[in-house]
Amino acid sequence: MPGKVHIPERENFCDMSRSSRKLQYSLAINEALRQMMEADDSVFLIGQGVKSPWYVGKTADGLLEKFGENRVIDTPVSENAMTGAAVGAAIAGMRSIVVHPRLDFMFYAFDPIINEAANWHYMFGGKSQVPVVVWGIVNRGGEQAAQHSQAIHAVFAHIPGLKVVMPSTPYDAKGLMISAIKDDNPVIYIDDRWLYDIEGNVPEGIYEVPIGKGRIRRNGSDITLVSISYMVEECLKAADELSKEGIRAEIVDLRTAKPLDKEIILNSVSKTGRMIVVDGGWSFCGLAAEILAMVSESGFDSLKTPVVRLTVPECPAPSSRMLEAKYFEMSGHIFNAVKDMVSRSR
Amino acid sequence: MKKEMKCSCSVLKKLYITMLRIRLCEESFVEPILNREIRCPVHLYSGEEAIAAGVCGALGKRDYIFGSHRSHGHYLAKGGCMRELVAEIYGKETGCSGGRGGSMHLISVDKGVMGTTPIVAGTIALALGASLASSIRKDNRVTVSFFGDGATGEGVLYECLNFASLKKLPIIFVCENNLYSTHMPIEEIRATKEIYKIGRPFGMKSFRVDGNDVVKVYEKAESVVRAARRGEGPVFIEALTYRFRGHVGPDDNVQGTHSDIRPKAEIEKWLKKDPVKKFEAFLKKHNVLKTSDMDIIKGKIEEEVKEAHDLARKSPYPGEGELLRYVTK
Numbered sequence: 001m002p003g004k005v006h007i008p009e010r011e012n013f014c015d016m017s018r019s020s021r022k023l024q025y026s027l028a029i030n031e032a033l034r035q036m037m038e039a040d041d042s043v044f045l046i047g048q049g050v051k052s053p054w055y056v057g058k059t060a061d062g063l064l065e066k067f068g069e070n071r072v073i074d075t076p077v078s079e080n081a082m083t084g085a086a087v088g089a090a091i092a093g094m095r096s097i098v099v100h101p102r103l104d105f106m107f108y109a110f111d112p113i114i115n116e117a118a119n120w121h122y123m124f125g126g127k128s129q130v131p132v133v134v135w136g137i138v139n140r141g142g143e144q145a146a147q148h149s150q151a152i153h154a155v156f157a158h159i160p161g162l163k164v165v166m167p168s169t170p171y172d173a174k175g176l177m178i179s180a181i182k183d184d185n186p187v188i189y190i191d192d193r194w195l196y197d198i199e200g201n202v203p204e205g206i207y208e209v210p211i212g213k214g215r216i217r218r219n220g221s222d223i224t225l226v227s228i229s230y231m232v233e234e235c236l237k238a239a240d241e242l243s244k245e246g247i248r249a250e251i252v253d254l255r256t257a258k259p260l261d262k263e264i265i266l267n268s269v270s271k272t273g274r275m276i277v278v279d280g281g282w283s284f285c286g287l288a289a290e291i292l293a294m295v296s297e298s299g300f301d302s303l304k305t306p307v308v309r310l311t312v313p314e315c316p317a318p319s320s321r322m323l324e325a326k327y328f329e330m331s332g333h334i335f336n337a338v339k340d341m342v343s344r345s346r
Numbered sequence: 347m348k349k350e351m352k353c354s355c356s357v358l359k360k361l362y363i364t365m366l367r368i369r370l371c372e373e374s375f376v377e378p379i380l381n382r383e384i385r386c387p388v389h390l391y392s393g394e395e396a397i398a399a400g401v402c403g404a405l406g407k408r409d410y411i412f413g414s415h416r417s418h419g420h421y422l423a424k425g426g427c428m429r430e431l432v433a434e435i436y437g438k439e440t441g442c443s444g445g446r447g448g449s450m451h452l453i454s455v456d457k458g459v460m461g462t463t464p465i466v467a468g469t470i471a472l473a474l475g476a477s478l479a480s481s482i483r484k485d486n487r488v489t490v491s492f493f494g495d496g497a498t499g500e501g502v503l504y505e506c507l508n509f510a511s512l513k514k515l516p517i518i519f520v521c522e523n524n525l526y527s528t529h530m531p532i533e534e535i536r537a538t539k540e541i542y543k544i545g546r547p548f549g550m551k552s553f554r555v556d557g558n559d560v561v562k563v564y565e566k567a568e569s570v571v572r573a574a575r576r577g578e579g580p581v582f583i584e585a586l587t588y589r590f591r592g593h594v595g596p597d598d599n600v601q602g603t604h605s606d607i608r609p610k611a612e613i614e615k616w617l618k619k620d621p622v623k624k625f626e627a628f629l630k631k632h633n634v635l636k637t638s639d640m641d642i643i644k645g646k647i648e649e650e651v652k653e654a655h656d657l658a659r660k661s662p663y664p665g666e667g668e669l670l671r672y673v674t675k
Contacts, residue, residue: 044482070482076512081505084471085478091460092410092476094483111502115465116472124453125444126672128461160673184675 023202025195026057028170032177033059033097035206037067040095043181044071046086047099047135048079055101056137057196083109083134087117087186090132095181103136103190104147117186118161133180138192138230138280143324146316151281153228156188157258157290163211164188164257166229170200172255175209183211192230192280214261216268220248223274223338226265226291228254231278231330238334247342257287265291266299273304274341278334283311305345308337352565357403358634361560362625364399367647368419369622371428374651375435376596383659384435386448391419393558393590396621397522398423400563401490401583404571405458410476410489412469413462415450416522416589420492425457432654438661445664446672467493467500470519474506477517477580488574489517496527498541504548507582511548514579518570519545521584522557528593529605545582557585558621561628588616 037043049055051074064072075082086098100106117130140149157164167173180187225235232253239249269275277288288309372392378384402423413420434441435449443451450464473491480487510517525532545552555566570581595601629635
């Protein structure tokens with residue numbers, strides 16, 4: 001249900017760290033920002049709402065007090081210019097982070113993100129680079145309707161020159177933010193408000209999660225569920241229920257939408273022979289479509305049965321709670337689709 | 347004359363050399379464009395040289411500039427290498443952008459030419475960001491954003507004016523008003539002709555200068571750059587000028603289309619205000635340079651331009667195997 005986060009038992013949820021310190025997802029981002037700003041004077045944060053938890057949750061807690069208005073810059077509602085400024089500052093040697101507390105407003109900033117940042121390194125023959133993190137928060141639910149709910153990662157993933165990361169755990173939220181800041185290319189960092197209160201193990205120091213590498217969140221041999229960001233939570237939820245029926249689902253958390261970790265998907269599919277892709281964006285020309293195409297091209301011989309994608313319905317997000325619940329309902333669909341696929345192809 | 351007192355002889359000579367390098371380089375593209383040796387879209391700067399020369403002449407090497415589709419002049423005036431410019435326009439690997447950008451994508455990071463791109467108004471926010479970087483680092487640089495009158499139709503310009511003024515950023519907005527936005531005369535795209543006034547609602551000092559008078563441009567730029575460097579905030583300059591060639595290509599508004607709707611009398615009028623000829627007369631009148639001095643300068647630049655074309659023609663194209671290089675770093 002919108003606004004509620006289910007935290008399932010994680011059978012094989014290894015955080016790849018010995019740290020036992022628990023931290024919320026939003027505070028993991030906060031820690032990444034604080035540590036990177038401490039470590040590197042060229043890192044700064046700009047965007048609407050960095051002074052306001054109403055906009056950015058706890059992700060910017062204490063940053064203004066620690067680093068001052070010079071490096072933590074709340075802005076007018078001018079997404080095009082502010083994103084362009086982040087891009088321009090990066091061209092001039094800074095490591096910029098520009099936040100869009102509602103991803104939908106990033107449409108105003110497509111020119112600096114796509115025409116300028118994504119193309120920059122290429123169109124100048126490698127003579128210049130744009131180390132900018134464009135951070136967008138998917139702000140679904142709460143009856144906010146169409147213009148506060150869109151998951152548009154596939155649009156960015158379509159563009160050569162952009163990397164798109166979408167962490168689903170506190171560990172990855174911190175590590176991918178650090179990697180994104182250190183990367184010399186424009187990185188679109190997309191998180192999801194529904195993940196903000198999740199707790200997980202987070203090492204205290206600076207560490208990187210490699211961009212372009214997925215991770216197995218749960219081992220299984222009957223079916224591969226490929227997912228990213230909040231939808232991994234839905235897959236975990238469904239997998240718990242499926243295990244009660246004797247179906248062991250393997251969950252691939254992509255962590256990065258682009259570049260896509262093809263290997264982890266193909267390896268899993270070669271083991272299970274079945275795949276369902278679960279994505280919080282739309283179906284048509286979406287991330288799930290890309291993964292289906294890739295597996296058809298490169299993993300066809302492994303498949304026992306046609307692949308399936310589960311996405312949000314092909315309509316804008318509605319406001320009314322009845323429709324909204326249906327729009328975002330996912331784990332039940334996953335459960336049914338998996339059962340159907342496995343029983344048909346046993 | 348007062349003018350002479352403000353500008354030293356060496357400054358005036360430098361301005362002249364810059365303008366003439368731009369003019370001769372620009373005109374050298376005409377023939378190779380018409381005979382299809384050069385094929386990328388080329389937006390010639392002939393007629394507008396005084397603006398690039400005057401503004402960039404007032405900047406230091408470390409200062410930043412950003413430009414547009416019509417930026418050969420800005421690139422050269424800020425110190426960009428002519429050979430790399432010419433090679434870029436021929437699409438060669440030795441070009442300033444390795445042949446990936448062509449005429450509309452020029453860069454020379456060492457000289458502070460941070461990038462020129464053809465999305466109208468697209469680099470204004472980037473320039474804003476570079477000035478923000480300077481303000482965060484307190485590195486004492488000034489950034490100049492060059493754009494045309496067409497860019498005043500884009501909303502991002504006004505977002506940038508507000509933020510620059512709000513944060514007192516060290517940036518100079520230079521609008522080169524050549525009276526036409528591709529094929530549209532300014533009367534048909536703007537409710538008011540006075541572009542320079544758009545800075546004022548944002549509390550910004552705003553000026554209009556004769557963009558065909560390099561001394562006036564230089565003096566204005568010199569004083570506003572100094573003020574911006576002192577932390578007095580951004581300035582808006584409208585420089586009135588006129589392009590001698592088409593919007594794109596040498597022969598018409600859009601090359602080969604016979605679509606130049608600019609009245610003949612208007613073109614004639616502006617040709618009489620040729621900024622290079624005007625400045626030559628000024629230099630002679632005030633005994634800064636004699637005709638013979640100018641001939642020597644001209645000869646040297648002609649040689650430089652010829653060498654740049656020879657080198658570009660001899661240079662290799664990027665290899666086919668290089669297609670996917672530089673997508674990411």
